[in-house]
Amino acid sequence: MTHLSDLLDTLDLPQLGAHMHAQMVDLYPICRSITGEGIRETLRRLPIPLELHEVPTGTPVLDWTVPKEWNIRDAYVKNARGEKVIDFQAHSLHILNYSIPFRGTLTLDELKPHLFSLPDYPDWIPYRTSYYAPNWGFCLRHRDLLALEPGDYEVVIDSTLEDGHLTYGEYFLPGETSDEVLISVHSCHPSLCNDNLSGVLIAATLAQMLIQVARRLSYRFVFVPGTIGSITWLAQNEDKTKNIRHGLVLATAGDAGVLHYKRSRRGDAEVDRAVAHVLRHVPAGFEIREFFPYGYDERQYCSPGFNLPVGSLSRTPFGEFPEYHTSADNLEFVRPDFLADTLEKVLRVFAVLEGNGTYLNQSPKGEPQLGRRGLYGAFGGKKDAKTNEMAMLWVLNYSDGNFSLLEIAEKANLEFKYIRNAADALLAAGLLEKI
Numbered sequence: 001m002t003h004l005s006d007l008l009d010t011l012d013l014p015q016l017g018a019h020m021h022a023q024m025v026d027l028y029p030i031c032r033s034i035t036g037e038g039i040r041e042t043l044r045r046l047p048i049p050l051e052l053h054e055v056p057t058g059t060p061v062l063d064w065t066v067p068k069e070w071n072i073r074d075a076y077v078k079n080a081r082g083e084k085v086i087d088f089q090a091h092s093l094h095i096l097n098y099s100i101p102f103r104g105t106l107t108l109d110e111l112k113p114h115l116f117s118l119p120d121y122p123d124w125i126p127y128r129t130s131y132y133a134p135n136w137g138f139c140l141r142h143r144d145l146l147a148l149e150p151g152d153y154e155v156v157i158d159s160t161l162e163d164g165h166l167t168y169g170e171y172f173l174p175g176e177t178s179d180e181v182l183i184s185v186h187s188c189h190p191s192l193c194n195d196n197l198s199g200v201l202i203a204a205t206l207a208q209m210l211i212q213v214a215r216r217l218s219y220r221f222v223f224v225p226g227t228i229g230s231i232t233w234l235a236q237n238e239d240k241t242k243n244i245r246h247g248l249v250l251a252t253a254g255d256a257g258v259l260h261y262k263r264s265r266r267g268d269a270e271v272d273r274a275v276a277h278v279l280r281h282v283p284a285g286f287e288i289r290e291f292f293p294y295g296y297d298e299r300q301y302c303s304p305g306f307n308l309p310v311g312s313l314s315r316t317p318f319g320e321f322p323e324y325h326t327s328a329d330n331l332e333f334v335r336p337d338f339l340a341d342t343l344e345k346v347l348r349v350f351a352v353l354e355g356n357g358t359y360l361n362q363s364p365k366g367e368p369q370l371g372r373r374g375l376y377g378a379f380g381g382k383k384d385a386k387t388n389e390m391a392m393l394w395v396l397n398y399s400d401g402n403f404s405l406l407e408i409a410e411k412a413n414l415e416f417k418y419i420r421n422a423a424d425a426l427l428a429a430g431l432l433e434k435i
């Protein structure tokens, strides 16, 4: 079976980016929420055989309770002439997400407290929710709000908020060992691309690619509604958390910004060091931040009772781009090449996690004679010959049982693949043994 490192050498990034973006076009119009048909339909359409879990309303999950299921068929506001001035069918962001059902005729003044807009960005529709406080409302362009004339408005919200289920998706890819990598993405936002769909589609594509390669580690993909979904997953799968060795939350991963990594709460977990190593070799630059207790679902995985080694990888972080939580976070804002770039970096992180290990030099007194063993220029192209020799010297010297290959790569300031290749050559020559 192919190795991940070989797959990385043959990636067709433009094709992968186009593939993910095309799926985004398909999923974009769906009105997703933390429960209901929108998230269910989204998970069903993903190109991997996801197992869908349905957790009934009222189920206690850690300190929370699974809420009622929300579904919406239609919603609009009509003016006195019978014209739809706000129409849910035109954009899923028009409805205050989780709006309770409502029908009535209101004056403009009565309607206004239920309307949300962005005066600073008059052409963008905001994204607003009211999950845990029963309310109804509409979101609209500020320009359109200003154009509303005094008079009576007919309001229809054909939604339901009833006992039902919370849906989450899970896909498990077993490896040679039970040590797991957790990849978690929130899937509950309606027509928003960077915040939501970028992570969803990168995760689904990662799963499709990992199916094709030999895996030392097992991989668990979870697609959950934000906050309540990861809390539900943790509540129902606490026994599985003991196998999680590394984890990544992926979100806002398809915009033009440089990659940002938020460390796990542990701060120095292997995944934290692996991501930092991969990013250090990215020419476009990057930023690494310490853990903080808000953000996406890493805050649940890193709550003190679990404290899992789960970090979060983004491009521009949530809240730091003006398009965040507005209709401008759309199919133009997320570009195929940025999706592909994030995907490639995550695969590089996985390659480090797959290939890392600690070894013992079998000839530690003086340098072993490499030439006699045919190890000079034995592998790689001519261009890499010097790097490969240096990598062997680093691996031999620091393989005293105290340093992993990743730590040696950091000391040597060499990309992990050179260190891994050197270790393979030294293992084949009997100069190294795995601990």
Ligand code: ZN
Residues within 6 Å of the ligand: 189, 195, 325
């Ligand atoms: Zn969000």
